[in-house]
Amino acid sequence: MSWEHVPGYVSEKEAHGEQTVVVEPGQLVEAALHLRDEEGFSFLSDISATDYLGWGQKGVAGYIGTATGRDLNRPAAQGFQILPELKPKRFSMSYHLLALRPGAPRLRLQVWVEDGEPVPSVVEVWPTADWHEREAYDLMGIRIEGHPNLARILMDDDWEGHPLRKDYPIGGEPVRFSSEE
Amino acid sequence: MAILERPAIYEGTRIPSPIPTVLQVPDELREGGDILQVNFGPNHPSTHGVLRLIVDLNGEEVVGLEAVIGYLHTGFEKNMEQKTWWKAITYPERIDYVAFQNNEYVFVAAIEKLLGLDIPPKAVWMRTLLNELNRLHSHLVWLGTSGLELGAISMFWYAFREREQILDLFELVTGYRMHTRYFQAGGLAEDVPRGFYPECRKFVEWMPKAIDDYEALLSRNEIWLERTKGIGLLSAEDAIALGQSGPVLRASGVDWDLRKAEPYLAYDQVDFDVPVYPNGDVYDRYKVHIDEMRQSVRIVAQCLDVLEGLEGEPWIVDDRKIVLPPREELHTSMESLIHHFKIVTEGYRVPEGEVYVAIEAPRGEMGCYVVSDGGPRPWRVKFRGTSFVALEATATCMSNALVADLIAIVGSLDTVMGEVDR
Numbered sequence: 001m002s003w004e005h006v007p008g009y010v011s012e013k014e015a016h017g018e019q020t021v022v023v024e025p026g027q028l029v030e031a032a033l034h035l036r037d038e039e040g041f042s043f044l045s046d047i048s049a050t051d052y053l054g055w056g057q058k059g060v061a062g063y064i065g066t067a068t069g070r071d072l073n074r075p076a077a078q079g080f081q082i083l084p085e086l087k088p089k090r091f092s093m094s095y096h097l098l099a100l101r102p103g104a105p106r107l108r109l110q111v112w113v114e115d116g117e118p119v120p121s122v123v124e125v126w127p128t129a130d131w132h133e134r135e136a137y138d139l140m141g142i143r144i145e146g147h148p149n150l151a152r153i154l155m156d157d158d159w160e161g162h163p164l165r166k167d168y169p170i171g172g173e174p175v176r177f178s179s180e181e
Numbered sequence: 182m183a184i185l186e187r188p189a190i191y192e193g194t195r196i197p198s199p200i201p202t203v204l205q206v207p208d209e210l211r212e213g214g215d216i217l218q219v220n221f222g223p224n225h226p227s228t229h230g231v232l233r234l235i236v237d238l239n240g241e242e243v244v245g246l247e248a249v250i251g252y253l254h255t256g257f258e259k260n261m262e263q264k265t266w267w268k269a270i271t272y273p274e275r276i277d278y279v280a281f282q283n284n285e286y287v288f289v290a291a292i293e294k295l296l297g298l299d300i301p302p303k304a305v306w307m308r309t310l311l312n313e314l315n316r317l318h319s320h321l322v323w324l325g326t327s328g329l330e331l332g333a334i335s336m337f338w339y340a341f342r343e344r345e346q347i348l349d350l351f352e353l354v355t356g357y358r359m360h361t362r363y364f365q366a367g368g369l370a371e372d373v374p375r376g377f378y379p380e381c382r383k384f385v386e387w388m389p390k391a392i393d394d395y396e397a398l399l400s401r402n403e404i405w406l407e408r409t410k411g412i413g414l415l416s417a418e419d420a421i422a423l424g425q426s427g428p429v430l431r432a433s434g435v436d437w438d439l440r441k442a443e444p445y446l447a448y449d450q451v452d453f454d455v456p457v458y459p460n461g462d463v464y465d466r467y468k469v470h471i472d473e474m475r476q477s478v479r480i481v482a483q484c485l486d487v488l489e490g491l492e493g494e495p496w497i498v499d500d501r502k503i504v505l506p507p508r509e510e511l512h513t514s515m516e517s518l519i520h521h522f523k524i525v526t527e528g529y530r531v532p533e534g535e536v537y538v539a540i541e542a543p544r545g546e547m548g549c550y551v552v553s554d555g556g557p558r559p560w561r562v563k564f565r566g567t568s569f570v571a572l573e574a575t576a577t578c579m580s581n582a583l584v585a586d587l588i589a590i591v592g593s594l595d596t597v598m599g600e601v602d603r
Contacts, residue, residue, distance in 0.1 A: 104442040
């Protein structure tokens with residue numbers, strides 16, 4: 001099935017039996033409304049933000065300090081190892097949709113943004129997006145626009161940085177030991 | 182999906198606006214100045230962990246509510262990015278520590294989907310069996326603690342009596358009572374030990390009687406009925422809009438179960454019913470849990486029938502690039518030793534791609550989104566925490582509730598804070 005009629009359509013892909021349709025961030029809400037009302041995707045399962053900083057390269061936080069690291073370009077690296085397919089922008093937001101009808105069709109609605117680029121909120125379309133979007137903002141620093149209550153949700157209110165980003169070091173947060181004053 | 186044909190639970194929607202998860206005090210009440218704001222939690226015996234609810238009270242009535250979470254955030258998803266696929270399997274179990282086996286399965290299933298592995302029948306049936314035992318375990322913990330919160334203390338002892346038997350079964354199979362790490366990508370870590378089937382049979386025969394006991398304790402108990410019937414209403418439309426799944430959705434009259442709608446493992450080969458109740462209140466959520474336990478026992482019995490005929494069959498795929506070689510080969514085969522060493526130290530590589538796998542965990546749709554860059558570590562792992570989503574419905578369920586109802590409602594949504602905060 002083709003998804004070209006979805007507002008803001010950019011591209012589509014089928015892999016591992018899963019459908020992905022990429023839309024323009026600016027038209028996300030129209031696309032969401034279309035999919036909910038016309039295609040029956042009334043159930044939003046999940047929103048996942050992913051940071052692709054350093055995708056396919058070495059020296060990314062998260063690989064530093066681990067045993068092997070990962071450098072595909074190293075002379076001794078396996079020659080047949082291919083570099084992963086490059087991504088259009090740094091962050092992806094994946095909206096996992098489900099239609100509650102026989103066959104349980106699922107669709108991944110995806111938008112791509114650079115750091116600081118806004119993503120419109122879909123809380124008006126699926127109220128369950130409220131906390132999912134707050135989590136994407138809190139842990140990944142995605143700028144959600146039009147969210148009624150965009151506050152940190154899992155980290156402390158005064159936390160600095162967004163921990164799930166690839167440039168956020170692991171083990172870097174200050175810890176006060178109980179013997180200290 | 183079929184929404185049961187009957188009068189709507191309530192007209193229109195009760196989802197608060199503009200913030201769907203925050204119940205705001207109406208202006209006319211706020212001006213009266215008689216509102217008391219109370220912090221319920223984060224350390225309170227009735228919050229199922231470290232949940233903090235900021236509650237606005239008008240006398241005994243709950244007029245405002247906001248859930249504050251994050252007290253148990255431990256960065257599971259970030260940690261999993263640092264571990265090889267092989268080692269990351271230990272993490273999901275600890276996310277929802279009550280439904281450990283289901284969570285372990287959803288992550289392993291995501292790896293297998295990327296790898297394109299076909300799992301031997303014995304592993305498929307054993308996974309089904311353990312997932313159902315785990316569902317029983319999870320429902321028992323829910324029943325025990327919810328009963329306890331509403332004053333039914335004996336319920337707790339009964340539920341934990343059978344929970345103990347289930348944990349003994351897990352210990353028999355896997356060596357651990359919880360967080361078993363028994364599922365490997367490709368199958369099971371070890372063969373099913375001798376003596377498991379007869380022990381499990383004894384449990385299957387015993388359990389329906391135990392469930393009768395629970396119902397005798399609660400289903401006609403005047404206090405229990407008073408405190409659960411008509412409390413915490415959630416209509417089918419609101420439940421879907423709020424992303425509710427599992428027993429909460431089925432208690433609102435929506436016939437939806439991923440084991441039927443999108444069968445995985447052996448669920449299309451076993452015979453079971455999906456209990457659906459129409460009233461959307463705390464009592465119906467209790468009924469769904471009880472009925473699901475009976476169905477789980479049925480599924481376990483059918484799995485045992487099949488498994489007993491699979492004696493001597495392989496329990497894991499024979500793919501030496503992904504699966505550890507048999508232990509005894511390490512003494513005689515150089516290649517086995519090398520592969521064992523490589524898998525343990527460096528891990529296996531998983532082809533590039535992204536997948537979303539969802540299963541029907543005890544609390545509803547447990548999803549796992551995984552991105553691989555083709556390397557030995559996950560690039561990104563994201564879990565759809567069922568409890569995380571369930572808590573979003575607290576504000577909607579809380580209309581016209583009293584303080585005492587608040588305990589019953591939060592309990593009925595069946596949340597595990599480890600999964601909420603991850």
